[in-house]
Amino acid sequence: MASVSRVLNGLPATEEMVERVQRAVEQLGYVPDSRARSLKVGRTFQLTLxxxxxxxxxxxxxxxxxxxxxxxxxxxxxxxxxxxxxVDEVALVRGMARGYADGLVISPLRVDDDLIKSIQECEVPVVVAGNVPARAGVDTVRANSPKGMLLAVEHLLAKGRRRIAFVNGPVDTVPGAARAKGFAEAMKANGLQPVAEVEAVDFTFPAGREAGDELFSKLDNRAPLGLDAVIAANDLLAVGLMHELAARGLVVPDDVAVVGMDDSELAEQSFPPLTSVNLGSAERGRRAAELLLARIEDDTRAPRRIVVQPTLSVRKSTP
Amino acid sequence: MASVSRVLNGLPATEEMVERVQRAVEQLGYVPDSRARSLKVGRTFQLTLxxxxxxxxxxxxxxxxxxxxxxxxxxxxxxxxxxxxxVDEVALVRGMARGYADGLVISPLRVDDDLIKSIQECEVPVVVAGNVPARAGVDTVRANSPKGMLLAVEHLLAKGRRRIAFVNGPVDTVPGAARAKGFAEAMKANGLQPVAEVEAVDFTFPAGREAGDELFSKLDNRAPLGLDAVIAANDLLAVGLMHELAARGLVVPDDVAVVGMDDSELAEQSFPPLTSVNLGSAERGRRAAELLLARIEDDTRAPRRIVVQPTLSVRKSTP
Known part of the structure; x- marks a missing residue:
């Protein structure tokens, strides 16, 4: 029963099985809908992010x-x-064979060869919102973290802040690695040494609080305060850090300026509102969706690799 | 082709069509999996919220x-x-017939007869996380907003705040109507009159800012400040309101205490952290998921109506 359904839905089956099912279906006198047969898509009218x-x-x-x-x-x-x-990213991509969506946009935090292989072999079109090697041959849309870091560092410099610390997420993730590299390059390009660097356990608010606490334990041995600005690798980490600053009686931005990354809705909601590097998440989403629709239309087109450039949204967490 | 697939997947088909397909499938020599046949579910291993x-x-x-x-x-x-x-809620429920999920938990903001009808007729089990009439005969899990409002009002009273304003969401929504009623009852039960009431255009952060602005335009004609506490119908409205308070130089909680509802992650992230009525969204999610799984197992069981009781999470936005 399951095998018949597999064949009719275009899922993998042995050649013998396909023949037997097709014969049976022909005996039923139904004319196959060639449009439905030629496309694997159009079965669910659902796309997954x-x-x-x-x-x-x-x-x-x-x-x-x-x-x-x-x-x-x-x-x-x-x-x-x-x-x-x-492993869970790979399971998701492999699970697309169950046919519950006609295409997938995936924004992976970690990338390995298994993930790339699962994307290449996926039964439905996949677009990666993130960074995978060109050799993978898949449509990708990614941010430009190094350029974003440069915008953050140069904004702080323009406001007279030079004693800059960095709160990153895990460096074994794609965004963590890109931001570590970008921060180092941006500081070097401006002749600056970081005051301190901390790696949070993940990209969440509680991790930002912990990382803020760790930052201060690193700075305690130095006088005076030792920093006048912090760049955080995303907005949740920045807001977590701001709570730790407040807990120590430090005022943002008077004592310490804070710059986040992502320019999410939280940046506007936080208090003070957070200056944040906009890595183009809306634009990346739009472009990824367009690539997926184009790939569904024509699976033979050459893979595209799109880079979306960042901008800076200045709010009250910087002077 | 489509008809064969419909029959094999247990979707509606004429009796004659079912017989022809079943005969053909028997000729193929496959033994139907009775468990798979008896359930409409198990086709996608995907559930929708x-x-x-x-x-x-x-x-x-x-x-x-x-x-x-x-x-x-x-x-x-x-x-x-x-x-x-x-109308979009109804379209979603009707669209479940496309077979892209084995069940649905829906948390509707607005409910009408069309929505109830679409849920009753839905091809897959549906559980409502929200309030629909008992006559609908569907599994529901809902919050107890009136009790939640009572917790908020009594907490403020215990802290010596009696001049209380209310920022609600749209009263033509299920939560908006429930919270309006709950607020009125809770104030009356404690012998209080509201200082002012404002209805935001929706339940978002920008709507909270607008509603805060409107609140102050209502209060301007009164002296002194006229309020020492505000209850907001959710956390996003509360945080929007807190930005308007800050813009007027008012300190939370010293000048004005603020209580939100939902006790979401934002309550902890906001500054100051927000005292918020926990309407049991996690517990409601768990119970709704359990009801859905039980309904998938046995579609003949009697509909259940579960009410989850609220608690209050006290943080620094109240004294």
Whole structure:
């Protein structure tokens, strides 16, 4: 029963099985719908966006943008969470064979060869919102973290802040690695040495609080305060850090300026509102959705690799 | 072709068509899997959670809870956004017939007869996380807003605040109507008159800022300040309001205490951290997921109506 269904839905089956099923179907006297048969798509009118953590507001921005594009094309968008582990990302991509969506945009936190292989072999079109090697041969849309870091550092310099610390997320993630590299380059390009660097356990608010606490334990041996600005690798880490600053009686931005990254809805909601590097999550979502729709239309087109440039949204957490 | 697939997947088909297909399948020599045939479910191993706005952090809490339960049962959870309009909620429920998920938890912002009808007729089991009439005969899990409002009012009273204003969301929504009623009852039960009431255009942060502005234009004609506490119908409205208080030089909680509702992740992230009525969104998510799994197992069981009781999470936005 399951095998018949597999064949009719275009899922993998032995050649013998395909023949037997097709013969039986012909005996029934139905004319196959060639459009339905030629496309693997169009079965569900549903597209999936897979992100590491749906509680991270950067993905909300991306989701709204993806949804706008795909719903205009007649698809419903559903969002699913992979968590931070690459094995769960791979399971999600492999699970697409179950046929519950016609395409996938995945924003992976970690990338390995298994993930790339699962994307290449996926039964439905996949677009990566993130950074995978060109050799993978898949459509990608990514941010330019190094350029974003440069905007953050140069904004702080322009405001007279030179004693800059950095709160990053895990450096074994794609964004963590990109931001570590970008921060080092941006500081060097401006002749600056970081006051301190801390690596949070993940990209969440509680991790930002812990990292802020660790930052101060590193600085305690130095006098005076030792820093006048902090760049955080995302808005949740920045807001967590700001709570630790407040707990120590430090005023943002008078004592310490804070710059986040992602320019999520939280940046506007936080107090003071957070200056944040906009890494183009809405634009990346739009472009990824467009690439996915184009790939669904024509699976033979050459893979595209798009880079979206950052901007800086200045708010009251910097002078 | 489509008809064969419909029959094999247990979707509606004429009796004659079912017989012809079953005969053909028997000729193929496959033994039908009776468990798979007796259930309409198990086709996608995917369950859907539909919420009004995935950018509202209360749904993040609910989503994490639903996901925990359904993933332990071997299902993937996907989340989709209906928006605030009942026609889009109805379209989502009707669209479940496309077979892209085995069940649905929907948290509707607005409910009408069309929505109830679409749920009753839905091809897959549906559980409502919200309030629909008992006559609908569907599994529901809902909050107790009136009790939550009583917790908020009595907490403020215990802290010596009696001049209380209320920022609600739209009263033509299910939560807006419940909270309006609950606030009126809680104030009356404590012999209080509200200082002012404002209705925001929706349940978002920008709407909270606008409502805060409107609140102050209502109060301007009165002296002195006229209020020492505000209850907001959710955390996003509360945080929007707190920005308006800060813009007027008012300190939370010294000048004005603020209580939100939902006890979302934003309550902890906001500054000062927000005292908030926990309407049990995690517990509601868990119970809704359990009801859905039970309904998938046995579609003949009597509908259950569960009410989850609120608690108060006290933080620094109240004295």
């Amino acid at each position: 897979a992100v590491a953590d749906v509680g991270n507001p950067v993905y909300v921005t991306m989701m709204r943008a993806v949804e706008e594009v795909v719903s205009a094309a007649g698809y419903r968008l559903v969002v699913t969470t992979t968590g931070p582990d690459v | 539909a919420v009004a706005d995935v950018g509202n952090p209360v749904y993040v809490t609910m989503m994490r809870a639903v996901e925990e339960v359904v993933s332990a049962a071997g299902y993937r959870l996907v989340v989709t956004t209906t928006g605030p309009d009942v």
